[in-house]
Amino acid sequence: MMLHDGELADVRALAESVGARVVECRPSEAPAAWDVLVASGRYARGDAVRGGAAHAVRIAVLDRHARSMRAVVRRAGIDLVVRRPVHPAALRLLLLHALYRGPERRTRRVAVGSAVRFRTGFRRRDGILADLSMRGCQILAEKRVRVGQSVVVWIPDAAHASRSFALRGRVVRTLVTDAGEHGFGVDFGKVDKDLAAHLKLAVLAYADGPAACPHASAAPHADPGVTQPLAAFAETHAHELDPNETTHGACSVAADCREAVRAAAELDGGCTPAPTGAERREAARHVYEGRRVVALGEQAARVLIGRDLSIGGMRVDRSVELRLGQSYQIAIHVAPGQTPLVLSAEVVRDDGARGYALRFVDVTALAERYLRKMVDSLPVQEDEQGVVVSEIVRSDA
Structure with a gap:
């Protein structure tokens, strides 16, 4: 707010x-x-x-x-x-x-990858339901929509294969692939109690993995020229998409999405390629942006709020990423227009609720001068103490 x-x-x-x-x-x-x-x-x-x-x-x-x-x-x-x-x-x-609310999402989001119908305005449209949760869903479709637009989505009923139930929501984000296909995230808002029961069953139905992507012939309401590329996109990316996780600009998706994600994972070093066949992805979700794989939750977990900054080190709030005795490369953000200062730091003390004590290691003369200037003009202030925002670049383990 x-x-x-x-x-x-x-x-x-x-x-x-x-x-x-x-x-x-x-x-x-x-x-x-x-x-x-x-x-x-x-x-x-x-x-x-x-x-x-x-x-x-x-x-x-x-x-x-x-x-x-x-x-x-x-x-x-x-x-x-x-x-x-x-x-x-x-x-x-x-x-x-x-x-950031910890390593677990506040609501479970499951990959789906099946055909779905939705309405924005007067006409019903076809698309691919990429993922689903109790809060919202992600849809891939040819139809362009606007952020803030009202939408009705017919969710497949888990109890009756031939039925669906309608949920109203609003568009909270959009995306466009290189192939010209469009996607959008929907926030359901407050769901009626009876519909919430159906929605919960639908989410649970895909808890073990997404639906097999349909061929064009298996989607009677969809345009075969649209469904197949969307299905390929959903198969690879359904686990990544979240209406509350924003991707700016076009998502760079190669013709062979699976190979593109595998190549990006190898470059990034932190993402396991999606398994094929009966296997289901168990790794954390990643958003594919060009040749880089980014995990929003992981990035948030790497943020450190530093206090009591000095030339020798600083105290930081508790973080699930830190371990006593472990060394890390951290980037400390200084004033606008200045390059972040990257230092080696060792976790030397666990102060319980007060956080961890970090000791800077092997600080060069240039870095020390930079650090002294930083101590004198911290960008974020709390009471009379300096609070500095930093992030873990990598672990030295």
Whole structure:
């Protein structure tokens, strides 16, 4: 949720770029439950700050002249105070960290890959249901849609093979492949109790793996010229797509999608190619963007919120990626326009709820000078302590 008068438009763009569903409203219209609040200085002291779901994160973004407001908004319940100017990369990582809810998704999403019908406007259209969850779905189709557009989706009924049930939602993201095929993510919003029972069964029906991709002849309602390439795309990418994970620009998909993903996985080194035959993919989902494979959840897990920064090291909040005695390469984001500082760091102490103590290793004279400047002008401030955003580049194990 965002509370501002337009001055946080850049923050909204960053939040949407990492797949967040952004709600902008007046404080009096704020919903009772939200995961992350980002507010300007004007709204960071209101009653809306005190709402939110369990473990909600509250962030205030202040301009460079608002140093005196830090203590005020902290007393109001703000968790993190960002003082401009702030590096966009640092702010993006901070949002990722705030949105991250651990290694498990809050709702299970299953790959489907079967034919589906939907309606935007008056005509029913055909497409491929790439994936499905209790919150939404991803559809690949020839029909172009707009973000924010209302849509009705007929989900195959798990209890009756020849039946389907209709769910209403809205389009929350779109994508276009190199072949000109279009896809979009749908958010179902609040689902009626009776329909939720059908939806749960549909999700469970594909819990062990996606449906076998139909041939054109097996999809009576689909255009054979459209269904086959979409089926090939869904077979390879259904496990990757999430209406709440945004991919900007066109997805670069080669004619042979399976070979493209396998090649990208070999280049990236962190993704196992999808198995063939009866085997089902068990690895984490990855979004294919050109020749690079990116896992949004993994990237969020690598974000570190550092405190007590000094020339010798810093303390960071607890992270599932860190292990006592382990060494890592970390990138510390400095001021706008400056290159992140990459350092070797060793986890030397576990301080429990206060996080981990990192010791910088083999710091060069140039890096030390850079680090001293960083300590003097941290982009993110909390109370009187400097808070610096960094990320794990790799483990030295």
